[in-house]
Amino acid sequence: MSSPIRFWITSILLFTSSTYLFADVRVGDAFPALSIIGPAGAELPAATGKVMLVDFWASWCAPCKESFPTYSQMHSDYRARGLMIVAVSVDEKQGAFDSFVKKMGPAFVVVRDRDQQLVRQVSVPTMPTCYLLGRDGRVRFVHQGFHGAETDRLIRKEIDALLAENSPAS
């Protein structure tokens, strides 16, 4: 094949494939590894066999601020039973992240997706969005936004159901 034809075919393929690079993570999909965040993600405690709640938030997002006390309460209620909460900040500025965390004092794990790698890969539909993962690491429930007591009630119900399931190894 001559080189101009090869050039055009490669260009078209690259262009069309780039549209689908960041597909949404949906219910049933495997959630990307948190190590993509960088060193902060790699140092997270092992989540193997645990039910996980991954929440995407930002310091500039008012509902995110409202959600933190709820997640702190969930953390203390469910930690012993095998729930791990990881709140992933999409803040671009380290200072904004630090002051928010200092002010809110969350009891759960908080990391910053510094280069917004994970959030791009997951392609969250809104801020905040939380993903509930089963013991097998697959997405089981997705909650867009935070609607106070209603969201709290729904998530707790789902966590109870997920915790009642046996781990894939057992």
Added chain:
Amino acid sequence: MKTTPLRQVSALLLALLGLTALGGCASSDLVRVRPWERATLADPIMKPDRDPLATAMTEHVYFSRESASGGRGVGGSGCGCN
């Protein structure tokens, strides 16, 4: 000018590339500002009613001119949260 098969194939591929590029503009999935990129839009400075005095003055001018009051829309910044 004599058209060679190579030139024709190149023109066809160029047209295909152009169509693909324009077709992308019609996609409903295209979002210019992603939810996690709205920090600047969510800044309080983006609120049109952030200064109560300025809002009151603007309202006064508006209803004096138009002989109508209210109906100025809703408040809030542009973070699109919830």
